[in-house]
Amino acid sequence: MNETKKEILTASLELFSKKGYSAVSIRDICKIVQIKESSVYYHFKNKQAILEELLIQFEDIATGMMQQLEESLSKPVNPEKSNFYKGICDIFFEEYLMDDFCNKMMRLLLIEQFHNDEVRKLYDLWMFEKPLDFQSKVFSALADMGYIKDRDSGYLAMKYYSPIYCFAQRWLFSGTLTEECKEIFRVNAYQHIEKFFKEI
Amino acid sequence: MNETKKEILTASLELFSKKGYSAVSIRDICKIVQIKESSVYYHFKNKQAILEELLIQFEDIATGMMQQLEESLSKPVNPEKSNFYKGICDIFFEEYLMDDFCNKMMRLLLIEQFHNDEVRKLYDLWMFEKPLDFQSKVFSALADMGYIKDRDSGYLAMKYYSPIYCFAQRWLFSGTLTEECKEIFRVNAYQHIEKFFKEI
Amino acid sequence: MNETKKEILTASLELFSKKGYSAVSIRDICKIVQIKESSVYYHFKNKQAILEELLIQFEDIATGMMQQLEESLSKPVNPEKSNFYKGICDIFFEEYLMDDFCNKMMRLLLIEQFHNDEVRKLYDLWMFEKPLDFQSKVFSALADMGYIKDRDSGYLAMKYYSPIYCFAQRWLFSGTLTEECKEIFRVNAYQHIEKFFKEI
Amino acid sequence: MNETKKEILTASLELFSKKGYSAVSIRDICKIVQIKESSVYYHFKNKQAILEELLIQFEDIATGMMQQLEESLSKPVNPEKSNFYKGICDIFFEEYLMDDFCNKMMRLLLIEQFHNDEVRKLYDLWMFEKPLDFQSKVFSALADMGYIKDRDSGYLAMKYYSPIYCFAQRWLFSGTLTEECKEIFRVNAYQHIEKFFKEI
DNA sequence: GATGAATGAGTGTTCATTCAT
DNA sequence: TATGAATGAACACTCATTCAT
Numbered sequence: 031m032n033e034t035k036k037e038i039l040t041a042s043l044e045l046f047s048k049k050g051y052s053a054v055s056i057r058d059i060c061k062i063v064q065i066k067e068s069s070v071y072y073h074f075k076n077k078q079a080i081l082e083e084l085l086i087q088f089e090d091i092a093t094g095m096m097q098q099l100e101e102s103l104s105k106p107v108n109p110e111k112s113n114f115y116k117g118i119c120d121i122f123f124e125e126y127l128m129d130d131f132c133n134k135m136m137r138l139l140l141i142e143q144f145h146n147d148e149v150r151k152l153y154d155l156w157m158f159e160k161p162l163d164f165q166s167k168v169f170s171a172l173a174d175m176g177y178i179k180d181r182d183s184g185y186l187a188m189k190y191y192s193p194i195y196c197f198a199q200r201w202l203f204s205g206t207l208t209e210e211c212k213e214i215f216r217v218n219a220y221q222h223i224e225k226f227f228k229e230i
Numbered sequence: 231m232n233e234t235k236k237e238i239l240t241a242s243l244e245l246f247s248k249k250g251y252s253a254v255s256i257r258d259i260c261k262i263v264q265i266k267e268s269s270v271y272y273h274f275k276n277k278q279a280i281l282e283e284l285l286i287q288f289e290d291i292a293t294g295m296m297q298q299l300e301e302s303l304s305k306p307v308n309p310e311k312s313n314f315y316k317g318i319c320d321i322f323f324e325e326y327l328m329d330d331f332c333n334k335m336m337r338l339l340l341i342e343q344f345h346n347d348e349v350r351k352l353y354d355l356w357m358f359e360k361p362l363d364f365q366s367k368v369f370s371a372l373a374d375m376g377y378i379k380d381r382d383s384g385y386l387a388m389k390y391y392s393p394i395y396c397f398a399q400r401w402l403f404s405g406t407l408t409e410e411c412k413e414i415f416r417v418n419a420y421q422h423i424e425k426f427f428k429e430i
Numbered sequence: 431m432n433e434t435k436k437e438i439l440t441a442s443l444e445l446f447s448k449k450g451y452s453a454v455s456i457r458d459i460c461k462i463v464q465i466k467e468s469s470v471y472y473h474f475k476n477k478q479a480i481l482e483e484l485l486i487q488f489e490d491i492a493t494g495m496m497q498q499l500e501e502s503l504s505k506p507v508n509p510e511k512s513n514f515y516k517g518i519c520d521i522f523f524e525e526y527l528m529d530d531f532c533n534k535m536m537r538l539l540l541i542e543q544f545h546n547d548e549v550r551k552l553y554d555l556w557m558f559e560k561p562l563d564f565q566s567k568v569f570s571a572l573a574d575m576g577y578i579k580d581r582d583s584g585y586l587a588m589k590y591y592s593p594i595y596c597f598a599q600r601w602l603f604s605g606t607l608t609e610e611c612k613e614i615f616r617v618n619a620y621q622h623i624e625k626f627f628k629e630i
Numbered sequence: 631m632n633e634t635k636k637e638i639l640t641a642s643l644e645l646f647s648k649k650g651y652s653a654v655s656i657r658d659i660c661k662i663v664q665i666k667e668s669s670v671y672y673h674f675k676n677k678q679a680i681l682e683e684l685l686i687q688f689e690d691i692a693t694g695m696m697q698q699l700e701e702s703l704s705k706p707v708n709p710e711k712s713n714f715y716k717g718i719c720d721i722f723f724e725e726y727l728m729d730d731f732c733n734k735m736m737r738l739l740l741i742e743q744f745h746n747d748e749v750r751k752l753y754d755l756w757m758f759e760k761p762l763d764f765q766s767k768v769f770s771a772l773a774d775m776g777y778i779k780d781r782d783s784g785y786l787a788m789k790y791y792s793p794i795y796c797f798a799q800r801w802l803f804s805g806t807l808t809e810e811c812k813e814i815f816r817v818n819a820y821q822h823i824e825k826f827f828k829e830i
Numbered sequence: 831g832a833t834g835a836a837t838g839a840g841t842g843t844t845c846a847t848t849c850a851t
Numbered sequence: 852t853a854t855g856a857a858t859g860a861a862c863a864c865t866c867a868t869t870c871a872t
Contacts, residue, residue, distance in 0.1 A: 192392035592792035
């Protein structure tokens with residue numbers, strides 16, 4: 031992909047994730063990329079097409095992350111309980127929730143879910159459905175391995191994941207994403223995870 | 231308050247909560263209220279003022295609800311464990327989370343938190359801080375009354391509240407709010423609450 | 431109708447009839463009317479709506495003219511042969527073909543018939559079908575009254591009307607419409623009519 | 631001439647004759663020719679130059695046709711009355727009015743005569759002046775040969791040609807040019823010619 | 831011969847807002 | 852109280868054209 035096109039995408043995501051799609055003008059994007067407005071239309075059919083390209087990129091990354099998770103679940107490097115879920119957490123946190131691109135995309139999806147039904151479905155899929163599904167499998171696996179007794183893996187997944195989602199909302203998807211915010215999120219989330227796995 | 235002014239507020243909230251503040255034009259609002267655009271400016275200084283009035287109304291309601299909760303906590307009608315938290319839940323759910331006005335405001339706050347820092351603070355205050363604080367007190371009270379042993383009321387509040395928040399996000403604050411969505415939310419939330427209070 | 435709206439219509443017709451609809455910008459129209467571009471949209475939904483209003487006005491006038499013609503055919507003031515058709519000609523020429531508004535509309539229709547199928551039908555209706563139909567009736571009437579022998583009124587109408595149409599094309603619907611052009615047209619057309627009625 | 635250049639001209643005429651010069655973009659032309667917009671500028675100085683090349687081609691063809699007509703008038707193959715004018719008609723109709731290239735050019739000239747004074751003159755020259763002049767000569771010749779008595783060859787030419795022009799306008803220069811339209815035109819025109827020569 | 835990339839000027843349109851009535 | 856009329860600023864987008872490769 032062309033360098034300018036990449037820069038347009040980067041600038042667009044930056045702005046979209048802060049103000050929402052419709053509040054960002056082509057002018058705004060061009061100011062960052064340092065090109066003229068008409069040039070955007072050489073690279074993209076229209077403004078909507080920029081958003082769509084971002085959605086596709088996000089889906090690719092999210093799908094890739096999910097595959098990694100599935101793999102690390104089926105072939106755990108270290109099947110000792112705490113190491114087992116720690117490896118998994120790291121992928122999900124570092125390569126997804128807190129990855130700069132993904133994080134911005136999630137904010138964008140969160141805002142745009144109201145205007146755009148396709149986006150709403152994407153948000154639900156990648157913020158609720160997929161993570162909860164996967165987490166259920168993890169708890170089933172842990173139960174099969176005898177590490178936990180509780181077999182209601184669906185509710186367990188919810189109990190495990192919902193605080194993480196809340197922390198993400200509070201610290202990652204709101205306001206300016208600073209390193210400080212990331213740190214607060216990380217501390218809160220890992221504290222929860224530790225307590226959670228101690229209890230079960 | 232003048233009848234027309236009320237209608238403007240109602241229509242504005244309806245639209246803002248669906249499309250977000252900036253995607254709604256004065257035209258759109260006037261189409262619903264059946265007045266001319268210039269008439270809006272008799273009732274409000276500008277578009278922003280409509281939003282602000284809505285924020286004030288919401289804060290009033292939310293504050294009132296919180297006061298009710300505090301009261302029902304300090305003078306429990308029926309201090310028997312299950313009745314105790316059921317009364318509290320009902321106020322929070324029916325008069326707040328699922329109340330039509332509040333629900334729309336929450337969607338609005340959710341969308342607008344990115345454009346508007348004041349809104350972001352409001353959202354955090356009324357969706358996280360206040361509910362979690364209050365819930366902490368509830369668990370402290372329950373602990374004081376001997377109903378539960380766990381004294382980490384902060385984490386308990388998080389464990390209790392975060393699934394409710396997630397359910398709200400999935401079913402109340404996304405897409406069109408139908409009676410069906412409300413019902414799914416209610417079922418999920420109450421199931422969680424029941425399980426939760428059984429476990430502690 | 432509002433004064434400004436009228437001026438917009440007048441200016442639009444003036445320009446449309448010279449350059450064609452799409453070659454005229456809202457800016458061009460506003461330069462003449464001395465208003466800002468955005469003001470146009472108070473009076474008209476969009477550019478297309480200006481054209482449509484002009485089409486309606488033209489149809490009204492053309493329909494009115496046709497009714498006048500029909501009346502003057504059914505109740506001839508002076509049933510003497512030359513006076514009979516002269517009265518009819520005058521209505522058609524002065525109130526239609528050479529009327530400033532109608533003339534400009536015909537140029538406009540002529541140009542726009544290629545972009546716009548509705549316009550093409552209008553042009554055909556009011557430049558060919560209606561005039562030829564009516565002229566047929568005139569010749570039928572003249573035959574009934576015994577003034578002419580030829581009963582092929584359709585072909586007569588064509589022979590009568592087609593030179594007039596050609597003259598109109600050459601002198602009225604092309605280039606700038608000056609009084610000189612009008613005069614050339616008038617001379618040519620009336621010469622033809624005189625010769626024509628002498629021959630039949 | 632280069633193959634691509636020819637294709638550009640063909641595509642341009644196709645589009646110009648349907649929508650008018652200014653309503654056709656270089657993009658539109660390139661979509662048909664399957665080249666990039668910048669490539670056009672290798673073959674033509676600018677958009678206007680495409681139009682001008684088409685005008686030159688048309689003038690060449692029209693001039694050639696007129697020469698053929700003049701020749702067939704001075705050396706009639708078969709000086710018998712009906713054969714005499716039939717040969718002439720065929721050249722004018724088949725090689726000019728109904729020839730695909732010429733027909734499209736005439737539509738184009740018809741539309742563009744308003745924007746472009748040079749075009750207006752060309753239209754008048756090749757649709758009125760030249761045909762009427764030549765037809766006058768034909769009638770003079772017929773009168774000299776004793777086939778007709780009427781010596782007002784100018785008016786005869788007008789009476790002969792104007793219905794043909796009208797038929798052309800109705801069936802050839804409006805809407806989509808289908809084989810059906812062509813046929814209607816041909817039938818109407820030849821019917822007129824036959825009647826016309828019977829009458830004189 | 832052809833094209834990737836860019837651009838200045840322009841297009842129709844929307845919007846929040848103003849102000850006299 | 853309400854509105855008719857107007858407007859400046861912005862918006863997404865199109866277009867003919869240029870130029871280095």
